[in-house]
Amino acid sequence: MSAAIEAQKVTRRFGDFVAVDAVDLTVEEGELFGLLGPNGAGKTTLIRMLTGLSRITSGEAFVAGVDVRRDPVALRRAIGVVPQALTSDLDLTGWENLDIYARFFEVPRQRRRARIEELLRRVELWERRGDLVSTYSGGMRRRLEIARGLIHRPRLLFLDEPTIGLDPQSRRTIWDLLRELHGGDSLTISLTTHYMDEAEALCDRVAIIDHGRVVAVGSPAQLKASVPGSDTLDVTLDGPASEELAAAMGALPGVRRIDREDARLVVRADDGARILPRLVEAITREGRTVTAAAMSRVSLEDVFIQITGRSIRDGRAAASEARRSSLPRRFT
Amino acid sequence: MITRVLAVFERDLRRMLRNPMTLFGAILMPLVYLIILGNSLQGPIERLPLGVVAFDQGPEAREFIGALQALERGPKTVRLVRETDAEGALASLRRGRLAGFVVVPPHFSSDLARGRNAAIGLYVDNVDAVASAALVAAVTATLPAVKSPLARFERHLGPAEVRPQEIYPRVDYDTSLVPAVVVMAIFIGSMLAGGFNLVMDRFLGVHESYLSTPLTRLDIALGVLGSGTVVTMASSALVLSAGLLLTGGRVHGGPLGWVALVLVLFLTTFGLLAMMMAALGRANHPRVGQMLGGFLNVILFFPSGALYPIESFPAWLRVVAVVDPETHSIAALKAILFRSGDLQAAATSVAYLIVFGLAMAALAVTTLKRTL
Numbered sequence: 258m259s260a261a262i263e264a265q266k267v268t269r270r271f272g273d274f275v276a277v278d279a280v281d282l283t284v285e286e287g288e289l290f291g292l293l294g295p296n297g298a299g300k301t302t303l304i305r306m307l308t309g310l311s312r313i314t315s316g317e318a319f320v321a322g323v324d325v326r327r328d329p330v331a332l333r334r335a336i337g338v339v340p341q342a343l344t345s346d347l348d349l350t351g352w353e354n355l356d357i358y359a360r361f362f363e364v365p366r367q368r369r370r371a372r373i374e375e376l377l378r379r380v381e382l383w384e385r386r387g388d389l390v391s392t393y394s395g396g397m398r399r400r401l402e403i404a405r406g407l408i409h410r411p412r413l414l415f416l417d418e419p420t421i422g423l424d425p426q427s428r429r430t431i432w433d434l435l436r437e438l439h440g441g442d443s444l445t446i447s448l449t450t451h452y453m454d455e456a457e458a459l460c461d462r463v464a465i466i467d468h469g470r471v472v473a474v475g476s477p478a479q480l481k482a483s484v485p486g487s488d489t490l491d492v493t494l495d496g497p498a499s500e501e502l503a504a505a506m507g508a509l510p511g512v513r514r515i516d517r518e519d520a521r522l523v524v525r526a527d528d529g530a531r532i533l534p535r536l537v538e539a540i541t542r543e544g545r546t547v548t549a550a551a552m553s554r555v556s557l558e559d560v561f562i563q564i565t566g567r568s569i570r571d572g573r574a575a576a577s578e579a580r581r582s583s584l585p586r587r588f589t
Numbered sequence: 590m591i592t593r594v595l596a597v598f599e600r601d602l603r604r605m606l607r608n609p610m611t612l613f614g615a616i617l618m619p620l621v622y623l624i625i626l627g628n629s630l631q632g633p634i635e636r637l638p639l640g641v642v643a644f645d646q647g648p649e650a651r652e653f654i655g656a657l658q659a660l661e662r663g664p665k666t667v668r669l670v671r672e673t674d675a676e677g678a679l680a681s682l683r684r685g686r687l688a689g690f691v692v693v694p695p696h697f698s699s700d701l702a703r704g705r706n707a708a709i710g711l712y713v714d715n716v717d718a719v720a721s722a723a724l725v726a727a728v729t730a731t732l733p734a735v736k737s738p739l740a741r742f743e744r745h746l747g748p749a750e751v752r753p754q755e756i757y758p759r760v761d762y763d764t765s766l767v768p769a770v771v772v773m774a775i776f777i778g779s780m781l782a783g784g785f786n787l788v789m790d791r792f793l794g795v796h797e798s799y800l801s802t803p804l805t806r807l808d809i810a811l812g813v814l815g816s817g818t819v820v821t822m823a824s825s826a827l828v829l830s831a832g833l834l835l836t837g838g839r840v841h842g843g844p845l846g847w848v849a850l851v852l853v854l855f856l857t858t859f860g861l862l863a864m865m866m867a868a869l870g871r872a873n874h875p876r877v878g879q880m881l882g883g884f885l886n887v888i889l890f891f892p893s894g895a896l897y898p899i900e901s902f903p904a905w906l907r908v909v910a911v912v913d914p915e916t917h918s919i920a921a922l923k924a925i926l927f928r929s930g931d932l933q934a935a936a937t938s939v940a941y942l943i944v945f946g947l948a949m950a951a952l953a954v955t956t957l958k959r960t961l
């Protein structure tokens with residue numbers, strides 16, 4: 258079996274509710290694969306099934322060549338898991354946290370020390386190894402947990418929302434780390450995220466998951482190519498744009514679509530960088546003035562809207578994220 | 590497997606030792622109990638307001654009143670309040686202004702002189718059982734002052750209790766509380782180590798992370814049981830030593846007594862810890878754990894005879910007391926500490942604790958296998 262993950266019709270029900278609905282998925286060895294979806298889409302539930310932490314209601318899954326439902330012990334030795342919630346022990350030091358996990362995997366004492374040092378250096382926590390994790394920042398904790406997931410040299414690493422709740426700089430650090438693990442160590446990585454930019458920046462391939470179903474799979478480029486007009490030009494005029502003006506601009510070669518919004522014209526085009534100067538020129542010829550212009554490339558967000566008809570960060574989703582990040586760090 | 594269990598064990602131990610305030614509280618609270626409860630229950634009862642309604646001024650009546658006045662001046666158990674009529678006295682009693690009152694009937698002295706029985710009415714507010722018992726005892730003791738075998742009291746309250754004779758070396762109330770607070774320390778320790786820590790780890794997802802490694806549920810349960818036993822036994826041993834030091838008590842029975850003591854501490858710890866793990870095995874939120882912990886404390890501690898003799902309980906509460914492991918633990922500790930090292934007195938209690946511990950451990954393991 259060459260695929261790192263092979264899921265067939267994997268389904269999970271909670272009572273009548275279908276959290277994961279007949280998901281088919283293939284992740285190749287050495288891939289950095291992303292599961293992208295809004296809050297509640299079923300990403301965590303799917304990952305928990307693939308990592309043997311949750312029962313599969315129906316369907317079957319092979320991970321690292323192991324039948325998930327048959328051999329949980331072999332599965333756990335083959336994969337590393339970095340869960341969505343931060344679960345490192347606040348009352349232990351960074352070193353101790355890794356040490357107990359190494360012992361869970363029964364890594365022999367001599368190899369343990371070397372391995373822990375190597376990992377702590379790698380996630381840039383070596384200097385802080387003797388500090389209690391309660392003094393770490395969120396990003397440091399996440400890095401520690403990534404190191405923890407690698408303690409037994411797994412072939413495949415699962416990460417559930419590895420950058421949730423982190424500031425942009427910490428996110429970058431995690432991204433760099435994941436790229437390095439993926440590139441340098443050719444580790445197979447499967448991560449979930451609801452950040453479009455993250456999926457786009459990191460993943461070789463992405464599965465978009467919504468309401469428990471995989472609605473699209475492909476590389477970010479392939480997925481974006483499915484949206485007509487890969488670039489968006491946003492042009493603001495000195496006053497309301499007339500219908501005729503919009504129609505005239507829409508007739509320019511290369512323009513796929515045009516929307517009029519008061520003083521704004523939103524243009525979809527395949528090659529925005531070349532269209533933009535012509536657009537401005539044409540508007541000026543019509544005797545109007547362009548006061549602002551912006552161009553954006555089509556993003557996975559647009560892909561998501563195209564497929565599901567709504568934005569990934571809709572109301573309910575934002576609320577549930579706020580709830581989660583306010584979870585107290587510690588109860589005593 | 591040993592490696593894995595030891596890893597869990599060590600992690601739990603480290604974590605508990607790094608939260609010294611929690612441990613400190615687990616030791617301090619029982620000791621505060623000992624000091625406050627010991628002092629609040631131990632002092633003699635004084636100046637209970639006793640109403641006196643005297644309808645007779647004959648010599649026997651005066652002797653009786655004189656004896657009451659002596660009681661007021663001497664041991665100060667009562668403070669006498671003159672009342673003119675029984676109705677007024679009864680009203681005061683009901684409003685709690687009097688702890689009780691006596692009525693000397695009009696023909697008391699003359700009846701006695703004529704060789705008839707004569708009764709002094711004794712009305713007692715029995716809302717507070719301890720105070721009323723003290724009052725009855727004190728007032729009853731004045732009767733011999735009336736030098737007539739025919740004089741008696743007509744009590745207007747339930748049957749008084751007969752105190753058991755003290756056949757063992759006298760134990761101060763303070764010292765007799767030591768087993769109770771030691772058991773309380775074990776309860777608190779096992780609640781923190783076996784209950785709260787477990788629920789918190791589950792709540793925060795720590796167990797889920799554990800289970801994505803080769804660690805099994807049994808490994809986790811054994812690790813928690815082990816670390817909880819060590820910490821709880823240590824804290825209860827500290828409470829025991831401090832308690833004996835504070836009250837001037839000592840362990841009877843020589844080295845064997847000490848061995849028996851450690852055994853009882855161990856069995857109690859093991860049993861309560863396993864019980865906590867079984868009870869809280871299902872709780873998935875710390876609040877549920879706290880609620881359950883408080884509940885268990887009440888239903889185990891008070892019926893255990895820790896504070897008041899089981900002999901005074903109604904039948905249903907005695908049944909609770911019999912199955913309550915704390916009852917047996919306290920009985921065993923009392924036997925070892927106070928009954929001159931008579932270890933046989935502790936044998937049935939120890940046997941019960943063994944059975945209880947094994948049953949709870951089995952229950953905990955099966956519960957946690959499903960829920961952890």
Ligand SMILES: Nc1ncnc2c1ncn2[C@@H]1O[C@H](COP(=O)(O)OP(=O)(O)OP(=O)(O)O)[C@@H](O)[C@H]1O
Pocket residue numbers: 271274276294295296297298299300301302303341418451577
């Ligand atoms: N144990 C459970 N019992 C009942 N419903 C559950 C359970 N776990 C998850 N669900 C439901 O399944 C759905 C998918 O949840 P899941 O946690 O997998 O979403 P997610 O994509 O990981 O979302 P997020 O981005 O918020 O982490 C949600 O509607 C959730 O309420």
Ligand SMILES: [Mg+2]
Pocket residue numbers: 300301302341417418
């Ligand atoms: Mg999730």
